[in-house]
Amino acid sequence: MPLRRTLLAAFLLLLSGSGSASAHGTTIRVVIQNLEFSPAEVTAKVGDTIEWVNKDVLLHTATDKGGAWDVSIDPGKTGRLVLDTAGTFEYDCKYHPNMKGKIVVAKASQH
């Protein structure tokens, strides 16, 4: 009996665990080097996280042109954004507007 209960609990935990993993989505990495976002264009889903890794010695930002978000990314550091809205977002660095990127966010998949 106790073993069965433990197994059941473990099974339920596994279910809830996998559920929360899908709610957190996946992480998509964009590298910033020599004033370029790479890849310049990514596709993602609501709930995914964009992670910008800044390999330059300069402070950069990822700033949505529509004003939805503005992420500051220190030199040598990483900036993150959880995507909570579907749509197409064009962004640039507000300090170096010649740096351009795009994120296409699809609605979260239904399970």
Added chain:
Amino acid sequence: MSIRFATVAALCFASTTLFAQTGAKPTDPQIAHIAYTAGELDIAAAKQALEKSKNADVRSFAEDMVRDHTAVNEQALDLVKKLNVTPEDNDTSRALTKAATAKRDELAKLSGAAFDTAYVENEVAFHKTVNNALETTLIPSASNAELKSLLQTGLKIFQGHEQHAEHVAASLE
């Protein structure tokens, strides 16, 4: 407008005169000196703006210039040290310094919106001139690959500054 034109003309003259007259390419020690000097001059201009301006966009732009040009010049110093190159003063560096000093004296007499506009317009012009010099003279003339690569990154940064300055200029109109 005429002031801006005069500055651009002076800077264009500064960046081409030495090498056009002699027909000689600038050497790596001279190129390093010119690039470093341009950065220092832009930092000095930004510091003047931080002393005089109360406009948030202008101040933010000036802070960006101090931060970026300081970071780039630190890289330049690291590189010349590594390559064992001693930057060499030259007519182009001297002409750039002379023009920028004259501009700073001129801006010192302005205040408020008049200062903001003149500073930002000069930033557009200054970056345009430096970018032109980088593209047409300094990058093609650089013989060391690492120096060339740093200048190419510098060009991208300063092209970004030029666009940023244009955005700030538009917001002041």
